Amino acid sequence: MKFLTHIRMMLLCLHIVMIQSHEHSNTIVFDTPDSSCHKLSIGLENSITYLTKKWQLHGLAPISYPSVFNNYIAHAYSELYQQDIIIKIGQSNDECKALEYFQGNGMVELLDYDLEHFALLLQYIPSNITLADYLCITQDDNLAISAFVDVFKRIHASPKHLTVAHYVKLEDELFLLHSYNFTKIPAHLLQKACNLYGQLFRSDTPEYLLHGDLHCRNILQNDNEFIAIDPWASVGPLTYEAASFLTSPTDFLLLHDTIQDILQNRLNRLSDELQLDKQQLRDFSFIRLIYLACICETKNRNDDWIEQFIQVAQVVNRLNI
Template sequence: MASAPHVPLEPPERLVRVLTAWEGEAGRAWLAELPARLQEYLERWELTPERVQQPGGNISMVVLVRQADGTPAALKLGLITAETAQEHAALAHWDGRGAVRLLRADAEQGALLLERLHTDISLRSLPDAKAMLEAAGVLRRLWVPPAADHSFTSVADYTAHLADQLRERREQPWAAEVRPLVDEALELRDRLLADPPQPVLLHGDFHHGNVLAADRLPWLAIDPKPLVGDPGYDLARLVRDRLETLVAAPAAQSAARRRLGRLADALDVDRDRLRDWSFFRAVEAGMWSLSVGDREDGELLLEFASWL
């Protein structure tokens, strides 16, 4: 169904800004093709647009739509990257268990039709303790064995690439003071991968902002960057959620360690493994931030790692 002319369908400002900055010419080319691609899927899948989700994602545009029978849904058009290429496969495997349900997909074009969630209400709307409790419940549903013939990237392979980048950034002049943290992160990764637990399907980017209110279940995850491997790797991103608030709290270092312990206990994840993955992921994220000139976030992430 063709789009109604009165519905604005311009890509969100954040999407334009991020894709232009992160992806350069490839991002600009994708943005130039986006209006025609959007119209194509509105017509092909017989969708009537209601509004563009704002502020939207960093590399995807989400349009709230109605299907031909009037059922609400969300059309997601995203730039395909190594991290997002298997999003459709993960959603299909979960089939609505803990995650948004996939209704239709054209994976080669990065087009997904998803069940409609309450897109403006995430776990960030809850107090921290309640949000962590709900997040743990969602993860329990997501951590299932992958299919025997799955094509998901392993945590070992994915973090090998991150480790190579860490080694390169370690040698930059701006990294001189934090090299001991980088060395420890790399050593911990090697140790973690030497004795991995039973692998499960992971979300890959699990935090409060990626869990939305729903009708089928109270909360459902969105935007997976799926991997297969150690549950502690997935949980490590949640450990540092709302970091700015955590840092501002009294006795922040102790609060961070208590949070780590509570999450490990709630999800039956080994505390030491969770601590080590949390350290690695915080150092990796901090070094990335420093490498792109975001000194404030970079220093905050590295300070958090040092607390662990």
């Protein structure tokens, strides 16, 4: 049994590497109903042409990676900046605001941006090794936890209360739990998530600017440290930031018969080392998984993703506090 599990983990590692190394054509379809994003989809080729000239880009090589949301991402060389870069054309300017706020502290460096085209010019990280890859290679979850804790502490070294009007509130994002007739998510799990939502978002809970999606595949190795990429830029409790990591990557975790022990150790260490409330951390982890399953259903994503989120949520529900 252990031999078969080891083979499955090796195949998963190979699958991750193949996904990250795959290149595709310049044809990108943005699957969001938002009108501004629809215009971006139609004008993507024109945006690429304009930005290529603006930033003097050469050797544009599009990058594909698994995500709930679709963005145009490519590696190129910028003659203007005299360095390799990543160009990203997204669906809003929230990521730009977050990267400006964090100013490279534990996060990828923002070199330039174009608000009209929802475009970012980003630091290029040559290794392309995510924390998920690192975990898959080392098979040492405690090393992965330590790497995450370091990134978290650098990002939130001096957390500040914000004027939330300038950013999307996590509370509003997670309200999706209440606002759709979901058919692929067990009713009792959805109801539990809705109940926890009402308990966790209280008026006296301090709110900070979060990365908002700080899972293992949004953390890249850069020389001797790890840095975060792709912030969602939500305003909410710091506990949610750690919840993003606690249950990722779900496909890797589900290969282990000891998944509950792994998650319990993560819960204990993250709570202790980051001084976060253990029950809130567990509850936010549960809510996040159900929320991600909800997003997948609204966007008609692969049902396998929904099933993974549900399975891990059921394990989280059994963790001790």
